[in-house]
Amino acid sequence: MWVDINSVVKLEYELWVEGHKFEGTDGHPKTILMGHAPELPRGLEAALLGKAPGSYQEMVLPEPYDPALCIQVMASELPDPPRLGRGYSGEGPQGELLLYRVVAIEGERVMLDANPPLAGKTLEYRFTILSVRPAEPGELEHGHVHGEGGVHH
Numbered sequence: 766m767w768v769d770i771n772s773v774v775k776l777e778y779e780l781w782v783e784g785h786k787f788e789g790t791d792g793h794p795k796t797i798l799m800g801h802a803p804e805l806p807r808g809l810e811a812a813l814l815g816k817a818p819g820s821y822q823e824m825v826l827p828e829p830y831d832p833a834l835c836i837q838v839m840a841s842e843l844p845d846p847p848r849l850g851r852g853y854s855g856e857g858p859q860g861e862l863l864l865y866r867v868v869a870i871e872g873e874r875v876m877l878d879a880n881p882p883l884a885g886k887t888l889e890y891r892f893t894i895l896s897v898r899p900a901e902p903g904e905l906e907h908g909h910v911h912g913e914g915g916v917h918h
């Protein structure tokens with residue numbers, strides 16, 4: 766059967782960034798309920814629709830870099846002393862909650878960036894659909910997979 770919006774899909778995927786495999790995205794197959802898989806990369810669920818088990822696909826997804834999310838502040842404005850990689854929560858241009866990371870420190874000036882770490886790069890997902898089955902009514906009701914690869918209760 767093909768993947769539709771009420772399918773439970775077992776898949777595995779790798780993330781490749783500019784010709785290099787990104788650590789931690791291979792090996793373990795994931796079992797997801799379509800429409801309830803926020804842990805999957807954005808756009809990947811939609812790419813599964815209409816595919817059959819055994820199909821191998823590549824999806825190229827540019828991860829946009831938003832310059833407005835990169836700001837400069839004074840170290841004294843931060844709640845803790847900054848160091849590279851440290852995160853601070855803050856408000857974005859539209860008042861949304863964002864996590865800013867320290868990307869550079871120049872004396873008192875600190876550069877913070879709330880873009881995802883891979884922003885500005887081209888992400889390539891290589892995925893294989895291992896199996897597809899219709900979701901059970903209880904799974905649709907709970908919004909998660911039951912049994913293998915899912916919740917046991």
Ligand SMILES: [Zn+2]
Binds near residue numbers: 903904907909918
């Ligand atoms: Zn459940």
